[in-house]
Amino acid sequence: MHPQQLTADVVVVGAGPAGLNAARHLAAAGRDVVVLEARDRVGGRTWTDERDGVTLEIGGQWVSPDQTELLGLLDELGMTTYPRHRDGENVHIGADGVRRTYRGDTFPVPDSTAKEIARLTELVDDLVAAVGATEPWAHPRARELDTISFEDWLRRQSDDEEACTTVALFIAGAMLTKPAHAFSTLQAVLMAASAGSFTNLTDECFILDRRVVGGMQSVSQRLAADLGDRVHLATPVRTIRHGEDGVVVESERVTVRARRVVVAVPPPLFSRIGYDPPLPRRQHQMHQHLSMGLVIKVHATYPTPFWRREGLSGTCFGTSTLVQEVYDNTIHGDDRGTLVAFVADEKADAVFALPEDERRARILASVAQFLGEQALDPLAYYESDWGSEEWTRGAYAASFDLGGLARYGADQRTPVGPIHWACSDLAAEGYQHVDGALRSGRAAAADVEAALT
Numbered sequence: 001m002h003p004q005q006l007t008a009d010v011v012v013v014g015a016g017p018a019g020l021n022a023a024r025h026l027a028a029a030g031r032d033v034v035v036l037e038a039r040d041r042v043g044g045r046t047w048t049d050e051r052d053g054v055t056l057e058i059g060g061q062w063v064s065p066d067q068t069e070l071l072g073l074l075d076e077l078g079m080t081t082y083p084r085h086r087d088g089e090n091v092h093i094g095a096d097g098v099r100r101t102y103r104g105d106t107f108p109v110p111d112s113t114a115k116e117i118a119r120l121t122e123l124v125d126d127l128v129a130a131v132g133a134t135e136p137w138a139h140p141r142a143r144e145l146d147t148i149s150f151e152d153w154l155r156r157q158s159d160d161e162e163a164c165t166t167v168a169l170f171i172a173g174a175m176l177t178k179p180a181h182a183f184s185t186l187q188a189v190l191m192a193a194s195a196g197s198f199t200n201l202t203d204e205c206f207i208l209d210r211r212v213v214g215g216m217q218s219v220s221q222r223l224a225a226d227l228g229d230r231v232h233l234a235t236p237v238r239t240i241r242h243g244e245d246g247v248v249v250e251s252e253r254v255t256v257r258a259r260r261v262v263v264a265v266p267p268p269l270f271s272r273i274g275y276d277p278p279l280p281r282r283q284h285q286m287h288q289h290l291s292m293g294l295v296i297k298v299h300a301t302y303p304t305p306f307w308r309r310e311g312l313s314g315t316c317f318g319t320s321t322l323v324q325e326v327y328d329n330t331i332h333g334d335d336r337g338t339l340v341a342f343v344a345d346e347k348a349d350a351v352f353a354l355p356e357d358e359r360r361a362r363i364l365a366s367v368a369q370f371l372g373e374q375a376l377d378p379l380a381y382y383e384s385d386w387g388s389e390e391w392t393r394g395a396y397a398a399s400f401d402l403g404g405l406a407r408y409g410a411d412q413r414t415p416v417g418p419i420h421w422a423c424s425d426l427a428a429e430g431y432q433h434v435d436g437a438l439r440s441g442r443a444a445a446a447d448v449e450a451a452l453t
């Protein structure tokens with residue numbers, strides 16, 4: 001079969017929130033746009049789907065109050081949000097392995113550790129305020145902060161092991177989903193700065209504030225519906241031929257000639273596309289220093305949200321446990337209760353090495369340590385496994401290895417001739433989040449528009 005031949009002003013590769021928002025802005029500016037998406041659905045790492053009779057957010061779901069690009073779009077689309085259930089006591093299991101309930105945002109750890117956590121939080125907040133999210137690589141201390149791992153940096157600030165592990169977890173397991181020895185302090189600072197402050201990031205009432213009625217994927221579905229037949233599904237882009245007169249973007253099903261292309265895929269997948277001529281040395285090198293984290297998002301649904309009857313919120317944290325976080329994730333309007341639990345980085349590697357049944361048993365046993373034996377027997381159980389997805393290859397997102405952000409950060413969004421780049425993982429505010437994806441898509445559209453006029 002010969003591919004369908006199309007012409008357009010701009011091709012967008014990838015129908016996640018970044019690509020679709022780029023296409024939306026370009027279409028609004030009167031540009032003829034074509035979007036090519038590898039999967040048979042839009043939304044990328046946002047995916048709202050049913051498993052065993054339960055609607056789940058398999059990918060991204062939460063919205064925080066600072067995510068004004070996303071909140072603005074939801075408003076414009078007439079979509080609404082609802083708060084995450086958080087009434088009741090939280091549960092914490094610390095270094096001593098003892099289960100304790102608590103209220104407020106201070107973990108029930110020894111006083112000296114609580115003070116150390118507060119002091120370390122202030123230190124990270126100071127760095128965040130000084131470095132910012134927009135150009136962390138431009139700060140005078142960028143190289144210094146980018147060549148020390150977050151783990152080593154924390155150990156140099158404090159000899160309280162539990163305080164260091166707790167502060168590390170907020171960025172390592174909970175956000176970048178890489179071990180704290182695998183990313184730099186500058187990368188940690190960017191993650192926190194993108195949410196306004198480290199304090200915001202550690203405040204689950206802020207960062208995991210609300211959910212979208214109808215699911216986060218429906219944002220992308222609405223954008224795609226407005227673009228209509230300009231969005232081509234099941235069309236993985238294989239090659240981008242580029243020159244002064246524009247681009248030819250090739251897939252098995254469609255070939256598009258256009259003046260510009262926006263590549264809106266996760267950065268580790270940039271190099272899964274062939275470029276003719278090859279990308280410059282700088283991009284070849286840079287793209288090898290960006291890698292996806294790994295986390296298992298576990299969904300367990302019960303006949304009722306049993307923890308609420310016991311006065312528990314469903315919010316749980318553990319630094320020494322297999323499952324590091326649990327939240328009440330009951331879907332809007334559902335009488336059943338759903339919990340979401342996370343197992344990250346090396347702990348995810350360890351349980352992925354087990355047979356499926358054993359993995360499930362180990363994960364549910366870890367949830368039961370927090371919320372009791374009823375957690376062992378859900379009606380429905382599902383593990384989001386983004387690491388096995390050809391068109392994502394990890395979760396939640398991509399970040400630089402040690403030294404990569406200071407070395408390459410300034411060039412990550414620089415166009416190569418007619419090729420522009422967009423993704424949540426290249427954003428400043430909303431970095432690695434849907435909000436950042438939308439911002440990045442809008443910015444790429446503005447750059448394309450400026451280049452075309």
Ligand SMILES: Cc1cc2nc3c(=O)[nH]c(=O)nc-3n(C[C@H](O)[C@H](O)[C@H](O)COP(=O)(O)OP(=O)(O)OC[C@H]3O[C@@H](n4cnc5c(N)ncnc54)[C@H](O)[C@@H]3O)c2cc1C
Nearest residue numbers: 014016017018038044045060061062237423424432433434
């Ligand atoms: C488990 C999980 C939980 C998350 N939780 C949250 C959360 O609570 N809140 C939040 O804001 N964010 C969350 N995120 C992150 C959020 O989902 C992402 O930041 C966001 O989806 C990124 O959007 P994007 O458009 O930049 O990239 P993506 O969503 O990855 O979209 C890229 C698209 O490109 C397509 N593609 C790839 N290669 C090709 C190719 N060669 N040709 C054509 N198409 C291609 C892919 O199929 C995909 O559709 C979560 C992510 C995961 C995985």
